[in-house]
Amino acid sequence: MKLTIITGGLREPSSTRLLADRLTSAVTKELEKLGETVETSFVELRPLAHPIMDTMLTGFTREALESAFQKVAEADGVIAVTPAFNASFSGLFKSFFDVMPEQTLADMPVLIGATGGTERHSLVLEHALRPMFSYLHAIVSPRPVYAATSDFGSQSGALGNRIDSAAADFARLLSACGPRARHELIDEDLASMQRLLSDT
Numbered sequence: 001m002k003l004t005i006i007t008g009g010l011r012e013p014s015s016t017r018l019l020a021d022r023l024t025s026a027v028t029k030e031l032e033k034l035g036e037t038v039e040t041s042f043v044e045l046r047p048l049a050h051p052i053m054d055t056m057l058t059g060f061t062r063e064a065l066e067s068a069f070q071k072v073a074e075a076d077g078v079i080a081v082t083p084a085f086n087a088s089f090s091g092l093f094k095s096f097f098d099v100m101p102e103q104t105l106a107d108m109p110v111l112i113g114a115t116g117g118t119e120r121h122s123l124v125l126e127h128a129l130r131p132m133f134s135y136l137h138a139i140v141s142p143r144p145v146y147a148a149t150s151d152f153g154s155q156s157g158a159l160g161n162r163i164d165s166a167a168a169d170f171a172r173l174l175s176a177c178g179p180r181a182r183h184e185l186i187d188e189d190l191a192s193m194q195r196l197l198s199d200t
Contacts, residue, residue: 001036001174003027004075008045008082008093015115017044019147020081022160023113026167027079027174034175041075043068045092052092055099069100076180077109077170080133084116084124084146089132097136106137109177111170113145122146139177141170 005024009016020042028038045052051062061069072078082093097105112129114121125144133140143166151159 001031001038001077001179002075003038003040004043004071004078005040006043006045006072006078006080006093006096008090008096009115010046010083010090010092012046014046014083015147015149015152016081016083018152019113019115019145020079022163023079023081023111023145023167026163027111027170030167030171031174034171036175041071043071045096048096049092052095052099056095061099065099068096069104072100072108073104075108076177077111077174078105078138079111079113079170080129081113081115082124082129084114084121087121087124088128089114089124094132097132103137105133107177108138108180109141109170109173110138111141111144111166113147113166115147115149117149119146119148119150122148139173141166141173143169 003024005020007014007017007020024040028040031038048065048068051065055061055065080093082089084090110133112125112133114124114129116122116124125146129144130140145159145162145166147159
């Protein structure tokens with residue numbers, strides 16, 4: 001079972017990466033309970049900021065960004081975590097999916113997560129992330145995870161419980177979906193030109 005983890009943290013160290021690591025560990029544990037062998041790969045968006053913007057401006061994709069898209073396309077499931085700004089995802093996080101080839105996430109099980117300064121941003125999961133991934137034809141896991149700054153220092157274990165519950169749900173979803181059919185990444189403009197030429 002191949003998992004690709006997409007993290008949109010803008011600082012180092014990053015609470016967004018910390019949440020992504022905890023989700024990955026919990027999902028891996030749940031999948032191993034189901035008898036799965038798990039292979040994980042990370043896509044950190046911070047180092048890809050310039051290639052993402054260049055692609056938006058020029059339409060041409062650099063090798064580093066192509067590699068990130070390939071990691072996503074080859075996955076059986078994705079864990080995607082973003083920091084929240086003004087009750088929505090970060091611009092860098094959104095831009096990555098704006099330039100991603102169409103159909104990359106089609107039928108892809110996705111577990112969404114977000115981090116923010118306060119609990120007030122928690123609705124970002126349902127108002128921003130879930131609609132975007134649904135639009136991209138992903139299969140969004142029913143139980144997302146939001147972590148406020150205070151959650152990381154809390155001794156209550158509430159965040160850990162939310163992570164464990166979300167991981168169990170996502171593992172069942174991945175198991176039910178099974179290995180994912182791989183899609184070749186084709187540049188949409190190139191594909192359109194090829195269709196046009198074949199018609200003539």
